Amino acid sequence: MPKIQWTNLPPALRQYLFDRLEDRKITVADLYQLKLWRESDPEAPDGLWYKDFGSFKLCGEGKFPKTFLLQGQVAKGKPL
Numbered sequence: 001m002p003k004i005q006w007t008n009l010p011p012a013l014r015q016y017l018f019d020r021l022e023d024r025k026i027t028v029a030d031l032y033q034l035k036l037w038r039e040s041d042p043e044a045p046d047g048l049w050y051k052d053f054g055s056f057k058l059c060g061e062g063k064f065p066k067t068f069l070l071q072g073q074v075a076k077g078k079p080l
Contacts, residue, residue: 001043001044001045002043002044002062002063003041003042003043003044003063004038004042004043004044004060004063004064004065005044005063005064005065006038006065009064009065013064013066016067017065017066017067017068020067020068021068024056024068024069024070026056026068027055030053030055030056033053033054034053034058037051037053042080044060044062044063044064045062045078045080046062047061047062047077047078048060048061048076048077048078049061049077049078049079049080050069050075050076050077050078050079050080051079051080052075052079054071055071056068056069056070056071057069057070057071057073057075059075059076059077060077061077
């Protein structure tokens with residue numbers, strides 16, 4: 001199974017993720033949780049997926065992270 005890709009993202013996707021971080025007011029503590037999870041080198045399932053960190057969710061499709069959601073927003077796909 002492929003791994004979630006964090007580097008060399010398409011420029012438009014990279015900027016979109018940075019914009020969502022700002023819009024959703026993701027905190028430094030939240031980013032640290034994301035960093036620790038990234039370091040586990042998670043696998044990327046086929047199709048839609050999400051990782052719930054409690055205060056926010058990271059959503060993706062295949063090997064790409066796609067967006068950040070707030071705690072109460074509903075995510076689609078397979079939970080990781």
